[in-house]
Amino acid sequence: MTRSVFSHGRLAAAVAAAALVLAGCGGGGGQGDAQPAATSGSAVSVVNAGKLTLCTHLEYRPFEFRDESGKLVGFDIDIANMVAQGMGLAAEAEVVDVPFEQITSGAAMAAGRCDIGIAGMTITPERANAILFSDPYFDASQALIVKQGSGVTNLAQLKGRKLGVQTDTTGQIYAQDNAEANGYEIVVFEDLPTSVNAVKSGRVDAAINDNGVLFDFAKQNPDTEVVAEFNTGEHYGIGVRKDTGQALVAEVNKVLTAAREDGRYDESYKRWFGDLPQTGVEPAPGMTGAPTG
Template sequence: MTRRRTLATGVALAASSVLLLAGCAGGTDPGAEAPESGADYGLVEEGTLTVCSDVPYPPFEDFDDSTESGFTGFDIDLLTAVAEKLDLKIAVQDTGFDALQSGTTLLAGTCDIGASAMTITDERKANIDFSDPYYDSLQSLMVPADSGIESIDDLAGKTVGVQQGTTGEAYTTENAPEGTEIVRLPSDGELWPAIQAGQVDAILQDLPVNVEHVRADDTYTIVEEYETDESYGFAFAKDEKTELLEAVNGALAELQEDGTYQEIYDSYFAAE
């Protein structure tokens, strides 16, 4: 596995492969139409797609008082378009990621769907049903530009922040050298302030999130990217939302076919 890659290459990989994944994974027919409005999806609130998401995690989800839902981001915008296809409005609840990825929040029935840049894994599929993939991602290592850290191998004797319950945590646990202190925090909302305050020496997490931080503050840099064959999916309570899952997959296929998906994607990830 080649760990060192340029940022442009990583973004290009995500952009090119996600379309293939979303178009063919899960057996969804790209020409399939979303079910007609009025279908019984077993929604928490009639006429509303209630979404649970761990916020903030830009560019996938973030707070935004200027929007009707009070939230923004790639996941939110994409699900808003999905909801429109199903003649539904969208409501978003800020939820902890660990309980969401374990299936606990979804089984509690507080929301219809989980959207939180969640990687589809076999472990999670034991407790969660996933939509067709909608985004392909990489992991990455971000450090202060003057840190002297050039790779994951330089983390011995250093502290690296990860989000608990994520594939970034799993990758770090497996690949960080002996002597690395791994600091597990609930979300990027704690990780970013931690590195700014010098409480951790590095952050290892999803590439697009670290890219957002580097764009906001050029005193930080991404020194490595890691191919982990990760694809994101929207999450549903196990075996409880079959009709809604099929409808969301149909809507995603329509959005791919009519170009809406690409428009939303480009608004967040197009190369500058």
């Protein structure tokens, strides 16, 4: 998922302020003041002894969401569990649901709420000023979803209409960058489910977000369809605390490499994505370095 961009000074201030708020209100059980506990399987420290704790932002199917039984599942959850197992920790990572901007700003990790942030998060220069990123683990682009049979197949056909976006995402930035040229009105939603369900209800005429989540939604909701992709060349990464995360990110990268080599990555990818429907991928008008969700 892609989210908002701050100037360097504002970003640093936001990280510091958010970290103080999280620690002050006892976020994560007061872990912000606690010394991290060392893992049993490596020299890397973790905030909760014996387990990997991850921050994410729900729901973002098929990356992180609750299944019918209420269990947290998804591609990102699989990846996080691979990292936990590779580090000799409990087989299932502990999940903390936080606002997306607390992950991209680094505030959640700085406050000791989690060890890693994994949330369909595009690597951008702005975010890399606040958190330390792993190697890329997923490629993404922006896509356009509409109601089946709407006749809309591109942004130009939305002139005078409403386009839904998820707040603080690269999809929002992409929509803003192209709004003047295409003449649509942007409607901002707090999360993915409300934005795509607004397409179903007719509240907006289309929505833009990362291609993986929109193809999944269209598969689950055949009264909608993905009609275009925009080749924005985005790559998801796992974020860790900027100042102290070097050893942890090295462990994460080791696991990502091993999982690709031994087939675990492909197995999980096929489980959640299979063969995505193909649409014509339009060259994207210039991106501004904005994040995706």
